[in-house]
Amino acid sequence: MSGLAVLGGRRFESTPVHISGVALVLVAIGMAVSTCVALIDGGGGALALAGSAGITASVGSVMYLSTTASGRADSPLAFAAVAWAWLAVSIAGTMPYLFSGVIGWSEADNALFESISGFTCTGATILADIDAVAHGILFFRSMTQWFGGMGLIVLAVSVLPALKVGGLELIANEAPGPTADRFTPRIAATARRLWMLYGAFTLAVALGLLAAGTSLFDAVAHAFTTVATGGFSTYSRSIAAFDSVAVELVVIVGMITCGASFSIHWHLITRTKSQRRSYSELRWYLGLIGGAAAALLILNSGKLDLGDNVREAAFYAASLGSNTGYGLTDYTHSQFWTPSAQLVLLALFVIGGMTGSTAGGIKVLRLQIVARYAVREVIRARHRRAVLPMRLGDTTVAEDIAARALGFVLLYLGLALAGGVLMTALGNDLETGFSGAVSAIGTVGPALGEAGPTSSALAFERGSRPVMMVLMLFGRLEVFPTMLMFVAAVRAGTRSRHVRQSARPRVRRTTRLDRQSIRAAPQETDRSGVRGINSPKSSTRSARGS
Amino acid sequence: MTPRPARRAREREGLRRLVVRAVRAADGLLHRWARGPYESTLAITALVVLAAAAPVFAACAVFDWLFGGRVAASGEFGTDTVPLLLAGVAVALFALGLLRLCRFERRITERQTLTALVLGSFAAVAAIAIAHLATGSVEPSALATAFAEAAATVTGTNSTTIAGSDLGGGMLALRAMGQWLGGAAFIVVLVRVLPHLGVGGLDTDGGVATRSARRLAPRSAGTMGRLLLLYGALTVLVAVGFALAGMPLLQSGLHALTTASTGGFSTQVDSLGAFDSAAIEWVAIFGMAAGGVSLPLMFLAIRRRDPARFIRSYEFRLYITLILLATVAVTLLPRDGVGWTHILGGEHIRESLFAVVSVISTTGFQSTSLVELSIGSQALLMVLMLIGGMSASMAGGFKVVRLLTLASFIGRELRRAIYPSLTERLRLGRSTISESTIGRITGELLLAALLLIPASIVLGASGLNIVDALTYAVSTLSNVGPAMAAADSTGHLAVEGSTGHLDAVNWLGRITAGLLMLCGRMSVTAAAVALSVAAYPAVAAVRHGQWRRRRPHGVRVR
Incomplete structure (x- = not known):
């Protein structure tokens, strides 16, 4: 309220600040819960967490109360709101680490790395000795991933129906969250159901872990990061610390489940009719994980005995196929794992889970689109006039959606390559640098080379870690919002003028081809706009690429 | 594009006609036999x-x-x-x-x-x-070895x-x-x-848009004759250059053949580094860079006596810019045991330029081993390998113009993310790029990416490390040859210089490398089309046979 007093009671219209405020308040609640854990545990860190909660809550509420969301909701605004909100919570998330002294003030960049890695569900850590960290802080650390998994803004929309900021645009842009597939007519209800489902899964995994013999703290902390496909563990040795097949099984099932689309889960649970193409994506997703596990089994057969081989192949195919990043043994050790098996893992880093899941990567659906696209070009090289709709399962993907998915994949690969070059130029070796960049943008966590699952992100040169932070944000928000956050923020203010300009087709010289495309284009975009987002009935026919 | 009458008269004479005649005579003989x-x-x-x-x-x-x-x-x-x-x-x-x-x-x-x-x-x-x-x-x-060696020769890969x-x-x-x-x-x-x-x-993807890959004459035989003639002239020029720079006459002939074709085989173990001569390296830099330039563009610039044609070409500008930027980066990135005084010396800059041009033109000559460069520049060189030279040049790789097109495609998708109903045609300079062209280019890149993953896994399984396998797959697909090497278990590659990768893999890896080279030279789409043609009977059996899964009635759109 002090903010309001300072500003003389006047409220500014700024959706990004408004949304960031809500997100900060939610994080503060998480910090408060962690404070309770710290108090019960008695291992310290409570004061730091309480202090962070206080600061975050007050800053957040000032931001929330001193602004209003603008009445209109469009893409630029949604981009800006999502990207800035994520940046804000990432910065807020550094406080517990810094105040509790887990990470020194001289290494504030490391704290930011840990926080971004948490909220983006990456799971790369710079804590060298996790076992020594207070449980309250570790709980908060796992909780950041839990928040990041389903998305803070989805949560905000679900708990604050009054937040009239065009929830669907926001949710669609807070990437791995559900993409424009609503289960109910009201978006707030959809968001609420998603979080209910998410909470239920968390509970199930926690109960499963308890049944498998872990402590309550470990069960909850690991359930948070399993369901979020994040990968933070409360032990330096990650899942290997339990040394229990039962725990591994629970975690494997949890990871595979949450790497699959939440809307499919919803439809399966409520037995409502789902989109058919989702099932085709599900088949691909399970096929990829199964195929990767089989490939790992074959490629490592000479190096590991059968029991270990099956265990590691299944675990890593699930862990990296869903881009979670839990570790079991050190796969970077050439004594145990062959180079080609590690290359299989690298391919999994890139692909990731399904759309509408909590996983990272380019997503299986886009891989499908890419594969279909490539195949179609091969056919088109032979039959140049063939009209070939792009089919996935039993549905057809509209051209502009395919184009957006392609643009995304190309941008993603380009960013990963550029990130890799930067990482190596800043002092990492080729293997560590490139795999680190791929791992960061895929929000996986462990990489290859020196930065394997049993090592930490300290293996990356300090100067190169900011590159990873940027890549993690790019990866979690699916590139476009982060890429356009500045552009969008600037343009959001002058939106109407730009829209009027862009509505006019930018064609200077009209050739025959041009004329055809002008006739064709508006029709195409209109249709997809209707189908992709607003009409649940026709969305069975078109897959939304991003 | 119709040449003026005076020019046409001049063109009738000369070597080109001889080439065309020889081809026709051979054709006639063949038909009779x-x-x-x-x-x-x-x-x-x-x-x-x-x-x-x-x-x-x-x-x-x-x-x-x-x-x-x-x-x-x-x-x-x-x-x-x-x-x-x-x-x-x-x-x-x-x-x-x-x-x-x-x-x-x-x-x-x-x-x-x-x-x-x-x-x-x-x-x-x-x-x-x-x-x-x-x-x-x-x-x-060792049939696999013979296959890989022969594929390297035919495709112009220095491996x-x-x-x-x-x-x-x-x-x-x-x-x-x-x-x-x-x-x-x-x-x-x-x-x-x-x-x-x-x-x-020619004329299919980059050609129309950039004017660097287009036909020179109405009939394909005419275009072919002109391009072959230019290719020959370039070879002779490089040979003369090498000879003047002090290389023995026969050697300069052999090296000119592999320079102009951006092949990269050398008679020496240490490649061009064996001659240890600045002049020879400069000639090679020129020759390789020219090999990476579009032949039709070069032909028109020479024939019309219009060097500004190069400057007008977007693709050429980007090609040269890439070379210059990469050279600066490779020169400046810190290397072990090389001080600043040395970095700014001419020798070091020449070395960097040589490495960059050798890689982007996909020649693969070496003055020093790539492994001796800093790790950052190795990564950069790997990206350059992927990019390759200009379209319709002798170089392999993805081609600069396609990169340019994809960049503008990505830009449009970003704009479309903000303005969902944006309608915009991509253009390079004055010419527009058709949507089907973009499709082809994207398809090519995606196919290459989808090919590289299994290929590098196979190479990894046949004896290479992760870095070695990935970079070697990229290098062979782009018809370069040398690749980077990690320092641990395949450390001998790092010592040998980086032409030993083919030596380090078993028969499976050699066959894979050979196939990658062929795919790269033909372009991956063409190779995939070839495969689909070969697999046609099987595909047809599945498509028209009883295995076909029936689609539910009424779901199909369009």
Whole structure:
């Protein structure tokens, strides 16, 4: 309220600040819960967490109360709101680490790395000795991933129906969250159901872990990061610390489940009719994980005995196929794992889970689109006039959606390559640098080379870690919002003028081809706009690429 | 594009006409000879390629007899003469004999053109492999090695298991000639075959948009003659340059053949670094860079005496910019044991420029080993390998113009994310890029990416490290050759310089490398189309047979 007093009671219209405020308040609640854990545990860190909660809550509420969301909701605004909100919570998330002294003030960049890695569900850590960290802080650390998994803004929309900021645009842009597939007519209800489902899964995994013999703290902390496909563990040795097949099984099932689309889960649970193409994506997703596990089994057969081989192949195919990043043994050790098996893992880093899941990567659906696209070009090289709709399962993907998915994949690969070059130029070796960049943008966590699952992100040169932070944000928000956050923020203010300009087709010289495309284009975009987002009935026919 | 009458008169004369005439005469002879009972254009293509190898073998045999000792490290004359002659005679008899049994088909479908391309390249690979086996430079049992060596020769990739010092003069000449002829054949493919497929040929993708890959004459034979002539002239120019820079005459001839074709084979173990001469390296830098420039662009700029044509080309500008930026980066990135005074010295800059040009033009010559460069620059060079030279040049790789197109495509998608109903045509300069062109280019990149993943896994399984496998897959697909190496278990690669990768893999890896080279040279889409043509019966069986899954009624759209 002090903010309001300072500003003389006047409220500014700024959706990004408004949304960031809500997100900060939610994080503060998480910090408060962690404070309770710290108090019960008695291992310290409570004061730091309480202090962070206080600061975050007050800053957040000032931001929330001193602004209003603008009445209109469009893409630029949604981009800006999502990207800035994520940046804000990432910065807020550094406080517990810094105040509790887990990470020194001289290494504030490391704290930011840990926080971004948490909220983006990456799971790369710079804590060298996790076992020594207070449980309250570790709980908060796992909780950041839990928040990041389903998305803070989805949560905000679900708990604050009054937040009239065009929830669907926001949710669609807070990437791995559900993409424009609503289960109910009201978006707030959809968001609420998603979080209910998410909470239920968390509970199930926690109960499963308890049944498998872990402590309550470990069960909850690991359930948070399993369901979020994040990968933070409360032990330096990650899942290997339990040394229990039962725990591994629970975690494997949890990871595979949450790497699959939440809307499919919803439809399966409520037995409502789902989109058919989702099932085709599900088949691909399970096929990829199964195929990767089989490939790992074959490629490592000479190096590991059968029991270990099956265990590691299944675990890593699930862990990296869903881009979670839990570790079991050190796969970077050439004594145990062959180079080609590690290359299989690298391919999994890139692909990731399904759309509408909590996983990272380019997503299986886009891989499908890419594969279909490539195949179609091969056919088109032979039959140049063939009209070939792009089919996935039993549905057809509209051209502009395919184009957006392609643009995304190309941008993603380009960013990963550029990130890799930067990482190596800043002092990492080729293997560590490139795999680190791929791992960061895929929000996986462990990489290859020196930065394997049993090592930490300290293996990356300090100067190169900011590159990873940027890549993690790019990866979690699916590139476009982060890429356009500045552009969008600037343009959001002058939106109407730009829209009027862009509505006019930018064609200077009209050739025959041009004329055809002008006739064709508006029709195409209109249709997809209707189908992709607003009409649940026709969305069975078109897959939304991003 | 119609030349003015005065020009046309001038064009009628000269070498080009001679080339065209020779081609026509050979064509006539072939038609008269091939009048057998079996009607198969495909067989004829493969056999003609084999038959054409015979005179090359003979020429190399003669070369070995006359000059072999002056080129080979052993200093012996005539070591390869008899095997090469025998191989030549055997191949010629085999090919001509079978040709007599074949007959041309009346009509050739597009599908057959493509299969002919694949069969022809495999025939060329077979011919070179036979030479390797006959002269004993490859163990008779190591068929995979012979295949990989031959593929490297035909596609112009500097990747080999045999040190130049172990070869006789005849084989050295054959490898250089093979790379040059492979380049010449590529020009034919570029003009004749690829445009029919709509992938990577003249006038198909980058061509219309950038004016750097377009036809020079209404008839394809005319375009072909002009380009071949330019290619030959470039080779002679580079040879003269090498000779003036102080390279022995025969060596400069052989190196010019592999420079202009951006092949990269050298007679020396240490590649061009063996000569240790700044002048030679400068000539090579020029030659390689020219090999990466679009031939039609170069031809028009020379013929019209209009150097500004280069500057007007978007693709050329980006090509040169890439070279300059990468050179600056490679020069400035810190290296172990190299101080600032040394960095700013001319030698260091030349070394960086050499490495950059060698990689982006996909030649693969080395003045120093790539592994000696800083790690950041190795990563950068790997990206340059992926990019490759200009379209319609002798270089391999993805091609600069496609990169340019994709960049503007991504830009449009970003704008469309903000303005969902944006309608915008992509353009390079004054010309627009059609949507189908973008589709082809994207398809090519995606196919290459989808190919690289399994290929590097196979290479990793056949004896390479992760870094080695990935970079070697990229390097062979782009027809470069040298790759980076990690320092641990395959450390010998780092010491050997980076041409030893092919040596380090087993037979499976060698076959994979050979196939990657061929895919890269033909363009991945063409290779995939070839595969789909070959797999056509199986696909048709699935599609029309009982395995087909029925689609539920009423779901199909359009």
